[in-house]
């Protein structure tokens with residue numbers, strides 16, 4: 001195995017969060033006494049960028065804008081010429097306003113809002129600032145777009161249904177607010193709203209979509225979702241899109257089980273990994289899971305750790321059996337993994353490996 005770093009990482013800047021969302025997939029790893037050492041994190045980014053990393057998504061297990069040096073860190077990533085994305089809960093849009101001038105076309109910011117009304121927003125997210133409203137969050141969007149209209153600004157919506165739970169917590173249903181949220185997103189000036197289904201953590205530690213827990217007949221719940229998506233799509237206009245995630249499309253089309261059949265070797269784990277204050281992991285679906293661990297949070301801080309992490313990645317490529325470990329995961333990379341498998345076996349279309357100009361998007 002050569003000394004390689006991933007092309008793209010999901011970077012959890014902090015485990016701290018100022019919400020207590022009922023549907024949070026990372027609940028077990030939040031607000032823990034683990035944090036990045038600033039210098040080590042900066043060194044890791046430089047080392048990785050020099051070795052070919054192209055993009056960083058600042059995301060959670062934790063709210064990224066709570067990282068004390070958020071603005072300085074984004075500035076550093078842009079200095080390294082990396083593509084940058086931020087997934088935030090929207091509670092600190094003053095921090096997004098601060099980084100807005102640094103972002104370029106191809107970078108993006110997405111707010112996880114999941115609701116159309118203030119009431120559902122507050123019941124789903126339980127913000128620590130009790131009077132925080134969706135109105136207040138959305139009012140920041142025009143101010144931010146005014147500073148820089150060139151990056152994509154999204155409203156993210158995890159669809160939840162009756163019967164969905166996180167451990168013993170019942171999740172508030174929000175299917176009925178999908179159209180309301182789309183109207184709100186369009187009026188606020190977001191570039192898109194993206195819908196995706198609620199995920200649960202399976203016994204294997206992986207994140208899975210389990211429609212079996214829908215209360216009421218699966219087909220009826222899916223039909224309600226489909227009707228809301230169709231109505232929301234009517235709101236599309238130049239500069240505003242309604243986006244369905246791959247696994248939502250699978251749920252609607254009823255073929256989601258096809259995407260749970262992975263090849264034995266997951267190739268994506270060499271290309272895209274997760275760096276978290278708890279350590280470094282092979283896939284966003286396995287944050288904090290021991291058998292998916294590549295190393296500590298400093299796994300790429302210098303040549304010696306890169307060597308070690310490359311060896312562990314090679315071991316995971318050989319020994320992490322995705323066909324078994326991920327057999328409940330509707331993996332977004334299922335098609336990519338099978339396509340890479342075919343290319344390696346010599347059956348793939350090698351010409352399609354050539355990237356064309358408009359494909360210079362390094363987020364995986």
Ligand code: SF4
Nearest residue numbers: 266268283322326331
């Ligand atoms: S097969 Fe999919 S879910 Fe499993 S490790 Fe690979 S990318 Fe992650």
